[in-house]
Amino acid sequence: MPPFFSNKKLIILLASLIFLVALVGFSLKEREKLSWPEQFVHDTVGFFQVVFNRPAQYVAGFFENVNDIRNVYEENKTLKKHLRDYAQLHANYDNLQEQYTSLKKQLHIDSVADIDAYNRHVAMVSARSFDGWNQQITVNKGKQQGIQNGWPVVTAEGFIGKVTAVSQFSSTVTLITDPKSNNQIAAEVQNKDQVNGMIEGYDADKNVLLFKKIDIKAKIKKGDEVVTSGMGNVYPKGLLIGKVKSVGTDNYGLTKVAEIEPAAAVNRLDFVNILERKTADSGTDSKGENGQ
Template sequence: MPRFFSNKKLIVLLTGLIVLVALIGYSLKDREDATVAEQFLHDTVGFFQRMFHTPAQYVAGFFETIDDIQNVYKENELLKSRLKDYAEVRTKYNQLKKDNDELRDQLDMGEHSKLSGYNQQLGTVIARPFDEWNQLLTINIGGQSGVHKGMAVKTSEGLVGRVTTVSQFTSVVSLITDPLSINQIPAAINGKKDINGMIEGYNSKQNVLLFKKLPVESNIKKGMEVITSGMGGVYPKSVYIGKVVSVNTESNGLSQTAKVKPAADFSNINYVHVLDRLAKSSKKEAKEDES
């Protein structure tokens, strides 16, 4: 037998190639049905495609989800930062509005004071000791601004105290809410006929001033307004102090004591007016004219 045909491996290879070409040619023909071999081949390929495609989809979706989460996180952080900026701007706006309203009240009271017997200067509270919160505060005007010891001090709401210490550029104000204060404030209940008395002391638990030495026959009722009487030479007349909340007859039966709630908000004092009685100013001017 020739040597060529004795090589069995070569014969098998050539036979396989012939069969493969025949199958390819057969499969290229226009046919409605696939052969069993083609069906088996297609099903096998489809199985492996499904087996690898599904995990690939899960992996791709997982990374897309992570990317989406990162984007949402970044957007969330951006919105939080903008929200913080908004809150800060809102806080600044509220504070400026509050300051503006307070200054407007101070200016309105300034115009009114010209008719009430005193001049006044606007001052800003620059210090208030925590351990003496109801006793003292410091303002930013002093002797250089014409402030002197004994001047009455008020806010746009009502009387708060008087100047007790004066430096060139600052002053210390003793508050009427000082429970240890021995300051006496000549006051009157405002009505058709004023009822005069003396404010002597402060009850910190009830937040009321003690308005004493009121005539026992006086018909004093809750809600009546209390103002300075102008007597005593320290406090100008008609400075608003507060309202009566209750009244009791003293044990001796000779006078009454009223409890007065201050009109000023002592927990939040930012601006004050230092009052200079016009009567004192007129006396000074008269002495200057004589000299």
């Protein structure tokens, strides 16, 4: 026997290689059924794929869900911020719309009889004291804009007061609803009798102006409108002051006294008109006026 065939290890190795090549060649052939070794290997690999793949999928899904929750949280924060911004924008829009409406109203007071005898200075209410809410307001126009002490102040709803202090860029307006004011306003009732009297004082508890010095025989009733009479040339004739709420007599029974509900809502003022009387020469009044 040749020496080659006497080496058992070499023969076994050669036989194994031949078997392996034959097995690979057999596996590569197209056929419908797998051999039992192939089935064993295929099932074993499939089992371990299931064992290791399922936990990996669960872990990957868990982290994916965590990431989705984080994204939803961030989107929710952004959405809430947008909602807050929208609410603020809506509030700003409502405020601007209210100011625009108020300003627009101030440009339409031409129904007053002699309003053409006055120049109008539209001013914005810049400040008012909480304690003196119905007493005074501060507006954003002063000496630099030509404002002078004593000029009447109105809104589209009616007469509200007069300028009582002026600085360079702002002015103080004392309202007709100031109970401490000693201001007297010549007024008349708009009826066929044209009853005259004086607005003297304000009752804060009743929210009424006191219309005094009315002739005891004068005919005046609830609901009659009271306007400025123009006497004294301080205020334009025909500025609406309010409506008669009740009528009585003074303590001595010599004159009538009427309670007047103010026409202008002085508790909510955004813009006002400051009236400047025109003159024949310059078109404006050279000095402020005080008095009744």
